[in-house]
Amino acid sequence: MATITGRSELDASPSGDLGGTGRFGDRLFSGLATGSGIVVVGIIAAVAVFLIAQAVPALGKDGSNFLFDRIWDVSSSPLKFGIPDLLWVTVISSIVAMVLAVPVAIGVALFLTQYASPRVSRPAAYLVDLLAAVPSIVYGVWGVVYLTPFLGPVQDGISSALGWIPLFDNSAGTTGTIFIGSVVLAIMILPIVTAISREVFAQTPSTHKEGALALGATRWEMIRTAVLPFGAPGALSAAMLGLGRALGETIAISLILSTVPDFSWSLFSGGETFASKIANNAAEFDTPTKAGAFIAAGLVLFVLTFVVNAIARVVIERRKAFTE
Amino acid sequence: MTTETPTAAPFQGGLVVRSGSRVLKDRIATVLVYLAFALAMVPLIWIMWTVVANGWDLLLSAGWWTHSQRNILPEQVGGGAYHAIYGTVVQAIICAVIAVPLGVFTAIYLVEYGRGRLARVVSFMVDILTGIPSIVAALFIYAVWVTTFGFHRVAFAVSLSLVLLMIPVVVRSTEEMLKLVPNELREASYALGVPKWKTIAQIVVPTALGGIVTGIMLGLARVMGETAPLLILGPYAAGIATDLFNGPMAALPTLIRENFGQPDPASQARMWASALTLILIVLVLNIAGRFVARFSGVKK
Numbered sequence: 001m002a003t004i005t006g007r008s009e010l011d012a013s014p015s016g017d018l019g020g021t022g023r024f025g026d027r028l029f030s031g032l033a034t035g036s037g038i039v040v041v042g043i044i045a046a047v048a049v050f051l052i053a054q055a056v057p058a059l060g061k062d063g064s065n066f067l068f069d070r071i072w073d074v075s076s077s078p079l080k081f082g083i084p085d086l087l088w089v090t091v092i093s094s095i096v097a098m099v100l101a102v103p104v105a106i107g108v109a110l111f112l113t114q115y116a117s118p119r120v121s122r123p124a125a126y127l128v129d130l131l132a133a134v135p136s137i138v139y140g141v142w143g144v145v146y147l148t149p150f151l152g153p154v155q156d157g158i159s160s161a162l163g164w165i166p167l168f169d170n171s172a173g174t175t176g177t178i179f180i181g182s183v184v185l186a187i188m189i190l191p192i193v194t195a196i197s198r199e200v201f202a203q204t205p206s207t208h209k210e211g212a213l214a215l216g217a218t219r220w221e222m223i224r225t226a227v228l229p230f231g232a233p234g235a236l237s238a239a240m241l242g243l244g245r246a247l248g249e250t251i252a253i254s255l256i257l258s259t260v261p262d263f264s265w266s267l268f269s270g271g272e273t274f275a276s277k278i279a280n281n282a283a284e285f286d287t288p289t290k291a292g293a294f295i296a297a298g299l300v301l302f303v304l305t306f307v308v309n310a311i312a313r314v315v316i317e318r319r320k321a322f323t324e
Numbered sequence: 325m326t327t328e329t330p331t332a333a334p335f336q337g338g339l340v341v342r343s344g345s346r347v348l349k350d351r352i353a354t355v356l357v358y359l360a361f362a363l364a365m366v367p368l369i370w371i372m373w374t375v376v377a378n379g380w381d382l383l384l385s386a387g388w389w390t391h392s393q394r395n396i397l398p399e400q401v402g403g404g405a406y407h408a409i410y411g412t413v414v415q416a417i418i419c420a421v422i423a424v425p426l427g428v429f430t431a432i433y434l435v436e437y438g439r440g441r442l443a444r445v446v447s448f449m450v451d452i453l454t455g456i457p458s459i460v461a462a463l464f465i466y467a468v469w470v471t472t473f474g475f476h477r478v479a480f481a482v483s484l485s486l487v488l489l490m491i492p493v494v495v496r497s498t499e500e501m502l503k504l505v506p507n508e509l510r511e512a513s514y515a516l517g518v519p520k521w522k523t524i525a526q527i528v529v530p531t532a533l534g535g536i537v538t539g540i541m542l543g544l545a546r547v548m549g550e551t552a553p554l555l556i557l558g559p560y561a562a563g564i565a566t567d568l569f570n571g572p573m574a575a576l577p578t579l580i581r582e583n584f585g586q587p588d589p590a591s592q593a594r595m596w597a598s599a600l601t602l603i604l605i606v607l608v609l610n611i612a613g614r615f616v617a618r619f620s621g622v623k624k
Binding site for chain 2: 124295
């Protein structure tokens, strides 16, 4: 899973500038390569430009405050749409997913790199990667049919103990709750967080580990004093990348979450995320303005994931600068 | 250097004497780490078991791999998933035809040519593309294809949005492989007077080919399971459709979605069987990709 680790260092040129002869073939080939690179940059720029260009006219016709009004009614005239509810459900479901997934992922990564023998570690790592191969719609279907009834009693237990906190209030009795969505998201981001943490833990200099063991540390003390401090920035950025994944997850959340008429701060309530809102209403994109309202929501999601991913990259880059 | 053995602590067989609480903490940590792995396996086994147990029968039934759902009512047993398998495979291939050259050439640029600011920007943008949610990619294509050009929602538009999701996978895996190609090979080629482009096309890329093919297969596996672009751009059709630019075309994720909404046992069985079919296709690509990587990768 090296493709997702942000290994993008532009280190010492493998080829230098040897061999470039300025012949036609050379110019054509380097033109193709550079052109492809520019196309990739162009695609991201085009995503931003097109989303902004089509969101802005719709925002102009928005009869409510886009950032603060809790309403989404695109069949009325004028259209009324605001994002605070979507933002809350998107962010809280992803954060809960991250909180659930990261400790397990770090445990699994430690198991694979520090505990399991190489003979066990290789197939075990492959099994964890398999979780990433399950399509998200299958997670969604499984979440609705099997996980929802299974987690019902767990939710009741939590809310009977902590129900006085608004976050754990279960009075609405929703079936497809944000909590269940978060558990499924946690399972979905587990392989990516594990893969990156595993990679950074495996890079711990063996001198650090051997030094700790030579001083009489137990295995756990060795991990705490050598592996974790070395891998912490990498694990942090893995967590952020997992968060970015969770924010944009569409179909599993769209199948699991019940839509509810009244907003609630509770994890045991339903709701819609940016992505599930767009997916649930895809059939309704009949006028440019209507589509524009959903594109505006998509734009906010794009910005949100962009920022989260950029932070993750910066953390990983800085760690690299520090260790190399 | 003094090599005195400590005399204060009684020698108990080990080199170092550890206090009970330290040993206990170590044991607890070990148990927790093993538990974490066991916990991660629970959903994998649960999901695989569920899908296989519920979908296996239909997969072996007559017509599943050869028939469509044309003229089959939700409560009716019968028909197959041929139309959806066809759609999924064709859309993925069209996507690959566009994404693979772009991705491979971008990787060649990053490894062989790219220096300075542009290379840094390209590399950063590939990272951003890695993190772009599939629904945003789909909305972007919708904004271009439907709103701007006024075309309909068709299979080709789905493929276009999948291109955005496949490019970063291909770029990163190709880049990784090109970096592993030993520099001596390039230098030997230059020393023989071979121009740079020929060196890349005939020495570097063939050496790294196994890894590049692996990346393409993993990329295909990723895009085949995507549902969000299909919801926005690829309406479901019950019959076999082959026109990429006209009318709806089925795909496995939309076949699952279609049957998910139907409570009848026949539809539920179809849903699980389609899920199993999709997982099988993705798994075969994954395993084949790793197999290629293992046996033809650049030897370090």
